[in-house]
Amino acid sequence: MAPMKRFLARTFPSLYHQMAFVKHRLLLPGVEGPQLFATIFRKNFWRGPDSRSGRGSGFVQTEKIRETLPALVKELGVRSLLDLPCGDFYWMSNVALELDTYIGADIVEELIMTNTQAFGDDKRTFIVRDVTKDTLPNVDLILCRDCFVHLSFEDIQQAISRINNSGARYLLTTTFVDRATNRNIRTGQWRPLNLEKPPFSFGTPLRLINEGCTEKDKDGTYADKSLGLWRLPL
Numbered sequence: 182m183a184p185m186k187r188f189l190a191r192t193f194p195s196l197y198h199q200m201a202f203v204k205h206r207l208l209l210p211g212v213e214g215p216q217l218f219a220t221i222f223r224k225n226f227w228r229g230p231d232s233r234s235g236r237g238s239g240f241v242q243t244e245k246i247r248e249t250l251p252a253l254v255k256e257l258g259v260r261s262l263l264d265l266p267c268g269d270f271y272w273m274s275n276v277a278l279e280l281d282t283y284i285g286a287d288i289v290e291e292l293i294m295t296n297t298q299a300f301g302d303d304k305r306t307f308i309v310r311d312v313t314k315d316t317l318p319n320v321d322l323i324l325c326r327d328c329f330v331h332l333s334f335e336d337i338q339q340a341i342s343r344i345n346n347s348g349a350r351y352l353l354t355t356t357f358v359d360r361a362t363n364r365n366i367r368t369g370q371w372r373p374l375n376l377e378k379p380p381f382s383f384g385t386p387l388r389l390i391n392e393g394c395t396e397k398d399k400d401g402t403y404a405d406k407s408l409g410l411w412r413l414p415l
């Protein structure tokens with residue numbers, strides 16, 4: 182994070198969040214619903230240097246989870262995985278998971294078409310799904326990384342309901358464990374979320390994988406970014 186941005190975020194957090202909101206409205210004028218994330222993808226709005234899914238999806242920020250995920254999948258006896266959202270599949274294409282079925286899903290159709298062409302095979306399929314509205318396939322594990330952080334409270338509750346109804350056994354999802362409270366946003370913006378706190382109150386996760394996040398802030402502002410594992414239904 183640039184020094185001025187860091188200063189603003191720490192000294193005037195509410196002003197900083199207002200600025201982020203204005204930037205969002207200016208760069209994505211009037212875009213709502215399914216078109217929102219398609220526009221973000223097309224405009225490369227998140228400016229990831231090696232992944233269109235943003236800096237958090239790049240090679241460096243995913244090192245820890247790329248190392249940890251295969252052993253966790255094995256230990257849990259997971260044979261089928263729904264990676265929702267899969268984004269551009271950049272970091273996941275570098276993970277060797279022992280699975281019978283991998284399903285990557287995302288709300289952006291363009292991403293799904295590109296992923297299918299580049300990475301689809303007998304065991305690996307990509308499908309368009311809106312986690313807040315669509316019926317989800319029944320799998321052993323749903324990986325939902327860096328998704329709820331972009332959604333309003335209302336959309337997250339809808340998504341949790343879809344995930345619960347899918348029949349999956351486990352959910353592995355992003356949580357920032359040191360945050361005392363959660364703040365609502367408009368879908369499409371971003372903020373950290375602690376899923377153990379209201380209005381989610383998931384309870385203690387079965388497992389926590391700290392991602393070793395160094396994104397944006399060299400002082401470690403996002404050092405608590407983790408993947409939490411919960412048994413479903415929540």
Ligand SMILES: C[S@@+](CC[C@H](N)C(=O)[O-])C[C@H]1O[C@@H](n2cnc3c(N)ncnc32)[C@H](O)[C@@H]1O
Pocket residue numbers: 218219234235237238265266267268269286287288289310311312313325326327328331
């Ligand atoms: C920051 S990227 C993370 C992608 C991936 N999980 C990763 O770790 O690289 C967020 C993704 O969420 C997708 N997305 C946003 N809202 C969604 C929804 N309601 N249903 C499915 N995917 C959604 C976006 O299209 C985008 O690809």
